[in-house]
Amino acid sequence: MLLIENATIVVGTGKMIQEGKVLIDEGKIKKVGHFSVEREDLEVIDAFGKFVSPGLIDVHTHLGVHEEGIGNEGHDFNETSDPITPEVRALDGINPEEKGFEDARRAGVTTVQVLPGSANVIGGEMVTLKTFGNIVDRMVIRQPSGMKAAFGENPKRIHGTKGRAPITRMGVAALFRKEMRKAQQYLDKKQRGITVEDELGLENLCKVLRKEIPIRAHAHRADDIVTLLRLAEEFDIDITIEHCTEGHRIPEYIAEKGFHASVGPTMSTRAKVELSDKGWNTPRILAEAGVPISITTDHPVIGIENLLSSAAMAVKHGLDEKEAWKSVTLTAAQHLGVEDRVGSIEEGKDADIVIWSGDPFDLRNTVETTIINGQIVYNKNGTC
Numbered sequence: 001m002l003l004i005e006n007a008t009i010v011v012g013t014g015k016m017i018q019e020g021k022v023l024i025d026e027g028k029i030k031k032v033g034h035f036s037v038e039r040e041d042l043e044v045i046d047a048f049g050k051f052v053s054p055g056l057i058d059v060h061t062h063l064g065v066h067e068e069g070i071g072n073e074g075h076d077f078n079e080t081s082d083p084i085t086p087e088v089r090a091l092d093g094i095n096p097e098e099k100g101f102e103d104a105r106r107a108g109v110t111t112v113q114v115l116p117g118s119a120n121v122i123g124g125e126m127v128t129l130k131t132f133g134n135i136v137d138r139m140v141i142r143q144p145s146g147m148k149a150a151f152g153e154n155p156k157r158i159h160g161t162k163g164r165a166p167i168t169r170m171g172v173a174a175l176f177r178k179e180m181r182k183a184q185q186y187l188d189k190k191q192r193g194i195t196v197e198d199e200l201g202l203e204n205l206c207k208v209l210r211k212e213i214p215i216r217a218h219a220h221r222a223d224d225i226v227t228l229l230r231l232a233e234e235f236d237i238d239i240t241i242e243h244c245t246e247g248h249r250i251p252e253y254i255a256e257k258g259f260h261a262s263v264g265p266t267m268s269t270r271a272k273v274e275l276s277d278k279g280w281n282t283p284r285i286l287a288e289a290g291v292p293i294s295i296t297t298d299h300p301v302i303g304i305e306n307l308l309s310s311a312a313m314a315v316k317h318g319l320d321e322k323e324a325w326k327s328v329t330l331t332a333a334q335h336l337g338v339e340d341r342v343g344s345i346e347e348g349k350d351a352d353i354v355i356w357s358g359d360p361f362d363l364r365n366t367v368e369t370t371i372i373n374g375q376i377v378y379n380k381n382g383t384c
Contacts (some may be wrong), residue, residue, distance in 0.1 A: 001025045002374065003037065004355065007047035012054040012329035012344030014322040022052060024351040027374035032345050045369070047355055053325070054345050055110025055352030055372065057332035058307050060216075060242055060262045060296040062116050063101060064094035064136070068300050074098075074359045078117035079124065083159045083166060084179050087201035088124035090114045091143055100304055104131040105378040107305040108354035108367045111141065111333070111342050115242075116148045118218035121157040121166060123148035125204055126216065128336045130352070132377040139336050144296045146240070147208050149176060150218035151228055153274050173227050180235050183209055214238035220274035221246040229257050240335060243298075245275060248282040251289035260335045261286060262294045263327075265302040267310055280317035287323045294332040295324070312361045321361065349375075 002024040009017040009032065009235045023031040031037070067074025076093035077083045094114055110131055116123035116276065125144035133139040151172055166175055183205035190206075207213045215232070219225045220243050232239045241247065242375050244261040247254055254261065263283050270276055286293050297304050311324040319327075325363040326332075333343025341350050351374040358365035370378035 001030075001041065001379065002044045002045070002351075002371075003039070003045045004047050004353070006050055007050055007052040007355070009345060010051060010053040010325055010329075011346070012325065012361075013346075014326060020052075020241040022166055022345060022353060024353070024374045025373070028077040028345055028349055029349050029351050029353075030343060031347060045355065049358070050061055050368065051356040051358060051360055051365075052071075053108070053335075053354050053360065054329045054343055055354055055370070056108045056307055056328045057111040057294070057343060058104075058109055058296055058299065058304055058328070059113050059240075059294045059332050059335045060264070061112045061114055061299040061304060063104065063112050063131075063299055063304065064098045064115055065090055066117070066300055067095060067098045067243065078119035078158070080119050080158055083121045083155055083164070083175060085087070085116075085120050085124050086122045086147060086179070086204045087202070089127070089144065090116050090125060090137065091140070092217065094127070094129075094136045096139060098136050100299055101131050104304045104368060105370050105372075106306060108356070108360075108370055109304055110352040110354070110370065110372050111336075111338070112299075112304070113145055113336055115146070115216065118154040120170055121150060121155050122179055122205075123150060125213075128370050131374045132375070141341060142336065143205075144207070144213050145336055145338075146213050146216040147204065148218070149215050149228075151176075151220060151281045152221055153272060159218065169224070169227070173231065176231060177234070180205065180209075180231075180237075184235070184366060208237050209235070211238050214240055216240045216242050218242050222249040223270075225250065225254065225272075229254070229259075232257070232259070244286065245278050245282065247291070248279070248285040249277070251285050251291060255290040255320070259295065260331075261366035262290045262296045262335065264296040264310060266295075266313070267296040267297070267302045267306055280313055283314040283324075283327065284318040287319060291365060292325050292331050292334065293323070294335045295327045308360055309363060312363060315361060324352070324361075342364060
């Protein structure tokens, strides 16, 4: 058992506890707050003057499937042989030994979603996992945690320049619609007991139609976001808006639809047309409209070590600090559908906890200790 005491505890729900304690037992949070406990056989960490937070969560990364610094050999995130690839799984391309996982632990990031890239209209299944381990199957929290789709510039550029659809935004939407209708017909036949030839891609899209997983769709521009929302209504499916760069242009419309949005990577440059209106005001405007937001690095577009720095920048530009914390903890967990296990320091949840030298939104402060499933996986005095 491990006891952390005398800490300022950021619960993750918007609540703060001063001079509080966290008791960890068998990888779970047993108690949090102010309580008495027998100290015999306890390992005790005195966190006086320090902050304790839930492990941070990045909802949109390419950790392990887009390895840094090794070129094409590490590019396992876009299966560009076809614009429609719902049959592929990010899980099958992840290298858990990739350096980015260590960077995540050093930065207090304990849970990530790993997605296929955005080259394809439908890009395949994604997975949510912890950032510690050397066998990816043992790191998984939720598999699959969504189906990737992409609208706008990327599918046009990757496939249109090869002389095949999609060449236009009309073509992107048409390909998405065509494949989802095929999946509807496939599911309908199976439900009516009609024998159909097994198709892995359509089987995976049936999970979307049955609302077992959402479509998580790359959409930067406001018009692409609206197209995504139109298709969500047409097929009665759950979605999340990934990037949502121009969400500040239509915040009330997005809020009306009731879906989550991940925002970022705002630290990137305006490297393409869709990013021309990128800015730090987007998280604030969306949150004030009532849109549940999560902040993302899109690692390795921006290094995952910048996740909390991104949240701090959003605060600097007007985002409420409680909402900023939730955007990388509890709201992020809800975005991924794993809030029963992670995202806040509450009894019964996984003991994924970070000890900071001081207020984390003061960027001079650093991670001192990262704990995943009750195990110290990083300590400033030496990586575990």
